[in-house]
Amino acid sequence: MQYFSTRGHAAPVNSAQAVLKGLAPDGGLYMMDQIPEFDVTGCLAKDTKAMAVQILSALLPDIQNMEALVDRAYTGKFCSEELTPTVSVGKFTVLELFRGPTSAFKDVALCMLPQLLTAAKKQEGLQEDILILTATSGDTGKAALSGFADVPGVRICVFYPEGGVSAVQRAQMVTQKGNNVRVCAVKGNFDDAQTGVKNIFAACADGKLLEGKPFRLSSANSINIGRLAPQITYYFKAYKDLLDRGEIQMGDPVNFCVPTGNFGDILAGYLAKCLGLPVGRLICASNANNVLTDFIRTGIYDRRRNLHKTDSPSMDILVSSNLERLLYLLSGQKHSLVAELMEQLNRDGHYQVPESLKEAISRQFWADFADDAQTAETIRRVWEENHYLCDTHTAVAWKVAENYVNQTGDRRPMVVLSTASAYKFPRAVLTAIGGDTDGDEFAQMERLARMTRIQIPGNLSGLQNLQELHTDVIEKQQMLNFVLEE
Numbered sequence: 259m260q261y262f263s264t265r266g267h268a269a270p271v272n273s274a275q276a277v278l279k280g281l282a283p284d285g286g287l288y289m290m291d292q293i294p295e296f297d298v299t300g301c302l303a304k305d306t307k308a309m310a311v312q313i314l315s316a317l318l319p320d321i322q323n324m325e326a327l328v329d330r331a332y333t334g335k336f337c338s339e340e341l342t343p344t345v346s347v348g349k350f351t352v353l354e355l356f357r358g359p360t361s362a363f364k365d366v367a368l369c370m371l372p373q374l375l376t377a378a379k380k381q382e383g384l385q386e387d388i389l390i391l392t393a394t395s396g397d398t399g400k401a402a403l404s405g406f407a408d409v410p411g412v413r414i415c416v417f418y419p420e421g422g423v424s425a426v427q428r429a430q431m432v433t434q435k436g437n438n439v440r441v442c443a444v445k446g447n448f449d450d451a452q453t454g455v456k457n458i459f460a461a462c463a464d465g466k467l468l469e470g471k472p473f474r475l476s477s478a479n480s481i482n483i484g485r486l487a488p489q490i491t492y493y494f495k496a497y498k499d500l501l502d503r504g505e506i507q508m509g510d511p512v513n514f515c516v517p518t519g520n521f522g523d524i525l526a527g528y529l530a531k532c533l534g535l536p537v538g539r540l541i542c543a544s545n546a547n548n549v550l551t552d553f554i555r556t557g558i559y560d561r562r563r564n565l566h567k568t569d570s571p572s573m574d575i576l577v578s579s580n581l582e583r584l585l586y587l588l589s590g591q592k593h594s595l596v597a598e599l600m601e602q603l604n605r606d607g608h609y610q611v612p613e614s615l616k617e618a619i620s621r622q623f624w625a626d627f628a629d630d631a632q633t634a635e636t637i638r639r640v641w642e643e644n645h646y647l648c649d650t651h652t653a654v655a656w657k658v659a660e661n662y663v664n665q666t667g668d669r670r671p672m673v674v675l676s677t678a679s680a681y682k683f684p685r686a687v688l689t690a691i692g693g694d695t696d697g698d699e700f701a702q703m704e705r706l707a708r709m710t711r712i713q714i715p716g717n718l719s720g721l722q723n724l725q726e727l728h729t730d731v732i733e734k735q736q737m738l739n740f741v742l743e744e
């Protein structure tokens with residue numbers, strides 16, 4: 259199996275090289291040339307980790323010893339060995355993706371990626387360490403730190419905007435242990451930190467600055483196929499749970515509603531379908547930043563609008579990078595078309611896909627959005643009716659799933675993906691269920707726990723009492739030096 263760039267101007271690579279490189283040199287994303295034969299029934303008979311082994315081995319065949327890698331990635335790190343439990347809540351099934359070490363759905367992928375990177379490195383005979391550089395606006399930073407901490411052969415350096423992340427998110431990052439991790443605040447906003455990271459990659463691109471250094475640079479963002487592939491597993495896991503509970507028979511299609519930002523999570527659902535899982539509609543849920551809603555309905559992608567800051571910040575995105583992979587797959591791997599659309603997006607801020615592609619998208623996907631008021635109303639209602647506490651991202655998906663059922667009459671079983679613990683967003687959740695929001699986030703978490711009697715996840719409670727290990731604050735111009743000091 260080979261991996262090709264979605265834009266067609268880069269040499270094909272094997273799966274280990276695709277993981278190592280992340281982004282293709284022509285700016286495109288790596289995608290496999292064909293979907294492998296896959297034993298769905300066999301996969302559904304397995305436990306979650308064995309499912310992951312089968313799926314990852316099928317998609318990344320050049321990476322050896324997958325069983326040991328999956329074991330190292332996940333064993334003992336999640337609340338239970340099923341990793342991503344499902345819960346029946348009223349008319350829907352909720353797939354809980356936030357039971358990992360940092361209470362973020364990104365844990366599922368970011369626990370696995372370091373293992374895949376080290377294995378790919380060995381496979382390709384690369385001697386130096388890989389240094390992962392990331393700018394974070396919150397959740398990704400901690401999930402990446404936790405996934406990479408103390409994994410031999412890799413290092414990680416996370417930059418966050420000083421004052422630009424929540425108190426809980428900051429505490430999560432600055433207390434991170436591990437002899438291969440660095441965390442640093444940058445004076446500026448998230449864009450400054452992100453631009454700084456991009457500038458470092460550009461400055462180091464020709465290799466001169468890194469001569470003699472024992473590492474080379476890479477990134478952990480969701481364009482890496484090694485981050486996307488591990489997310490396919492939980493779609494199989496959810497389907498298996500529905501089978502085990504007798505809610506469906508083998509072969510019955512199931513719909514999934516996904517709170518979407520960069521389009522990685524929902525694309526993993528589409529790949530699960532390509533592998534043969536009986537997936538019905540994939541429902542793309544957005545907040546007030548509803549670029550994807552408009553796109554899936556009209557075939558026109560238009561980023562020329564203001565970014566709204568919402569209560570579901572992980573979905574505050576105007577350019578969803580993984581959509582490029584969907585365009586590639588559904589156009590029949592027409593890389594020239596994808597390259598042209600991406601160039602238009604870059605140059606003009608918008609593009610329109612051909613009618614046939616638009617129709618192919620609407621056969622598989624459906625889209626809608628929920629604003630902050632609807633999100634809060636949904637958190638309150640789901641709590642009052644079902645005694646289930648949703649975070650803001652999950653509530654967006656719940657609301658859109660309801661809209662889907664009401665507007666289409668499609669009564670097939672619906673799985674709503676839950677991407678965060680309510681304790682990650684205590685102010686918004688308290689406000690929604692009528693609690694007061696005095697005090698800092700730690701006080702809010704405790705009040706939420708008293709009101710709902712739902713335990714605060716262990717990794718979030720008591721964070722404020724841990725020792726701060728990373729206290730550097732630098733100017734954005736100093737970021738390159740900070741990295742080179744390593």
Ligand SMILES: *Cc1c(COP(=O)(O)O)cnc(C)c1O
Nearest residue numbers: 518519520521522523572677678
């Ligand atoms: C990252 C994230 C999302 C969006 O996932 P994508 O794969 O980027 O679409 C949704 N919810 C939460 C809580 C997240 O952290």
